[in-house]
Amino acid sequence: MNTSGFFCAVTLILFGSLESYAAPMPVQVAEGRNGMVAAGHPEATAAGVAVLQAGGNAVDAAVAVSFALGVTEPYGSGTGGKLSLVYREAKTGRVLVVEAMDEASHHLVPAEFRSLSTEQRRVGAQSVAVPGQVAGILEAHRRWGSLPRAELLAPAIKLAESGFEVRSAQVKFFRAQEDKLRANAELGRIYLPGGALPASGERMRNPDLAITLRLIAEKGAPGFYQGPVAEAMVRALHDAGSPLQTDDFACYEARVSEPIRVKFRGADVFSAPPPVSGGGVYLLALAALDETRPAGGSVLTPDALDSLMKVYLEADTACREVLGDRPASRGKWQALLGADRVSALRKQALKPADEATTTAAIVPLVSTDDDGFEAMAAETTHFVVIDKAGNVVSATQSQSNHFGSGIVPPGTGVVLNNSLSNFNRMAGNPNEVAAGKRPRSTITPAVIVRDGKLVAALGVPGGSRIPSAMVQVTADYLLYGRSLEDAIGAPRFHAVTRKSGDSTNRYETEKETDYRLAEALKMKFGWKDGTDGDTESFGGFNAVEVMPDGRLRGYADQRRSNTAMGY
Numbered sequence: 001m002n003t004s005g006f007f008c009a010v011t012l013i014l015f016g017s018l019e020s021y022a023a024p025m026p027v028q029v030a031e032g033r034n035g036m037v038a039a040g041h042p043e044a045t046a047a048g049v050a051v052l053q054a055g056g057n058a059v060d061a062a063v064a065v066s067f068a069l070g071v072t073e074p075y076g077s078g079t080g081g082k083l084s085l086v087y088r089e090a091k092t093g094r095v096l097v098v099e100a101m102d103e104a105s106h107h108l109v110p111a112e113f114r115s116l117s118t119e120q121r122r123v124g125a126q127s128v129a130v131p132g133q134v135a136g137i138l139e140a141h142r143r144w145g146s147l148p149r150a151e152l153l154a155p156a157i158k159l160a161e162s163g164f165e166v167r168s169a170q171v172k173f174f175r176a177q178e179d180k181l182r183a184n185a186e187l188g189r190i191y192l193p194g195g196a197l198p199a200s201g202e203r204m205r206n207p208d209l210a211i212t213l214r215l216i217a218e219k220g221a222p223g224f225y226q227g228p229v230a231e232a233m234v235r236a237l238h239d240a241g242s243p244l245q246t247d248d249f250a251c252y253e254a255r256v257s258e259p260i261r262v263k264f265r266g267a268d269v270f271s272a273p274p275p276v277s278g279g280g281v282y283l284l285a286l287a288a289l290d291e292t293r294p295a296g297g298s299v300l301t302p303d304a305l306d307s308l309m310k311v312y313l314e315a316d317t318a319c320r321e322v323l324g325d326r327p328a329s330r331g332k333w334q335a336l337l338g339a340d341r342v343s344a345l346r347k348q349a350l351k352p353a354d355e356a357t358t359t360a361a362i363v364p365l366v367s368t369d370d371d372g373f374e375a376m377a378a379e380t381t382h383f384v385v386i387d388k389a390g391n392v393v394s395a396t397q398s399q400s401n402h403f404g405s406g407i408v409p410p411g412t413g414v415v416l417n418n419s420l421s422n423f424n425r426m427a428g429n430p431n432e433v434a435a436g437k438r439p440r441s442t443i444t445p446a447v448i449v450r451d452g453k454l455v456a457a458l459g460v461p462g463g464s465r466i467p468s469a470m471v472q473v474t475a476d477y478l479l480y481g482r483s484l485e486d487a488i489g490a491p492r493f494h495a496v497t498r499k500s501g502d503s504t505n506r507y508e509t510e511k512e513t514d515y516r517l518a519e520a521l522k523m524k525f526g527w528k529d530g531t532d533g534d535t536e537s538f539g540g541f542n543a544v545e546v547m548p549d550g551r552l553r554g555y556a557d558q559r560r561s562n563t564a565m566g567y
Helices: 003-015 042-053 058-072 110-114 118-122 133-144 149-162 168-176 176-184 185-191 207-219 228-239 248-251 276-289 302-320 329-336 339-349 465-479 484-489 515-525
Strands: 027-032 035-040 084-088 095-101 255-257 260-264 265-269 377-384 392-401 444-452 455-461 494-497 506-510 528-532 542-546 554-558 563-566
Touching: 027 035, 027 484, 035 058, 035 542, 035 554, 042 058, 042 149, 042 563, 058 084, 058 133, 058 149, 058 207, 058 302, 058 377, 058 392, 084 133, 084 444, 084 455, 095 133, 118 494, 133 149, 133 392, 149 207, 168 176, 176 185, 207 228, 228 248, 260 276, 260 329, 260 465, 265 276, 265 563, 276 302, 276 465, 302 329, 302 339, 302 465, 302 494, 302 515, 329 339, 329 494, 377 455, 377 542, 392 444, 392 455, 444 465, 455 465, 465 484, 465 494, 484 542, 484 554, 528 563
Parallel strands: 027 563, 506 528
Antiparallel strands: 027 554, 035 377, 035 563, 084 095, 084 392, 095 255, 260 265, 265 444, 377 392, 444 455, 455 542, 494 506, 542 554, 554 563
16 A cells, blocks of 8 residues: 555645634724724724824824833833834835844843843843833934924823723733732732732723823933933842943933845845844745745645745744844844855755754754743734825834833833843853843834835734744735735744754644644644644734725734724
8 A cells, every 4th residue: 555645645635625724813904095003902003093193104103102002011012121113214215223122231241140040030130121112212203203202102191190991802911920910019019900910991000100201201212211210210220139220221322224124025025133133034034935835825734834934943043143233243144145045044944854954054053042031921012003105114112021020110110121031141142141232032023015115014022933923924925915814814833943953843833723734734744742822922913004006904913902093
């Protein structure tokens, strides 16, 4: 008996029509002609739309949305965290990136940081970096905004004073971090009202944050990085062992640079350069996938997923070699896009299983055993804004892990990040810890342009799963021609980063994924684990697409509390 033929026949019978069994997650869709906002909470989305209706541009609306999200998603982003923003100006077609990653103290001693315990690097004062979000979004406003700063912060101030509505999809995030909320007195005082976890529909206030936001509205970045707010942050951190000092805050600046980009299926795809790492992994994987197209109508077939995830793994490993807060990182990443390098990466990824080796055939393998904690519990938010003129903002902001370090300096209402946990302790690694350096992050804001016209802007939260989700959705959309709604709603797969010396291919997928698709990856291609994950941990996309007739269509992934609104 021809057992291989029998196996193929069984595979065809069991898995041949898997796409029809892969139940999608709901995606809320909104349409408009003049402007569109897709963001992580309806009250933040509404704040952005109101700015657009009042005559503000995309950057004005982004300022309102950014600060409002810091109030309405306190576990995921805010004034105590980081920001990466991709902006495309409609008139000129120019794309620029505002990079506002969190920054290590200039007084940090690397040897002392390396000696910290895992827990000390993950939570608490010694995990905190200088936050970048305030400087980043205000730098965007300084360059491209049009309305007064105070007017744009007013919605966030009102939400902090009067309270935001806790959505049902948010309750689980508070519940999952109950231990951290109870372990930190000021954090618990604000987010465990009456000592209990918030319930769906409850309105949650943070009046101290409203005071901080008023100072920012009045004085701009100095209202946060200098004066009483900065002094309160330094005082609380210093008392708990952090090396951060007032000069670290006073000298922080956001950086503005050119994006990185690749051509994929005839479209220009733009994302954020290093020290952000997600953009580099995402774009390198797309470059390697550009000449492939396994049979089927979407990525949701065993063959397509096998190819996509193997290419992703190779791109991820190659990028870990070069991406970090170093001057040479961008050039080294650009070198990976050379035709010979991309071809070698694709060939390595798609070798038959019995011929496959590690990525060391392309570049030396650097250990990922000690590469930060973002993969474990990262929490983030993404939003997209397009205005009537066609200007677009695609921005991701984050605290790193849920509720960051767990520290809220008394009187500020600011939840501080734990971004130093994203550093690698290994000497020579491009992401190694150093004073004044910015840890890399997997956040991946993106803008897609074809023939000089904006096609879409998108992004997603989800820690290490961000770039893999971006590859899956973009490939489904541009490679297979599926609608953006279907691509976002499709069951999500994530190829787990390999550790040193491990060539085993492992994946994670959502609990809702049809088991036959997961089993096909194991039986036909030898993938391991198939670990189920909570749906919300795979992130919730927010995206806006420009339709051929000029309509704007917003997409809000209901894996989280996302909402799209247009007018």
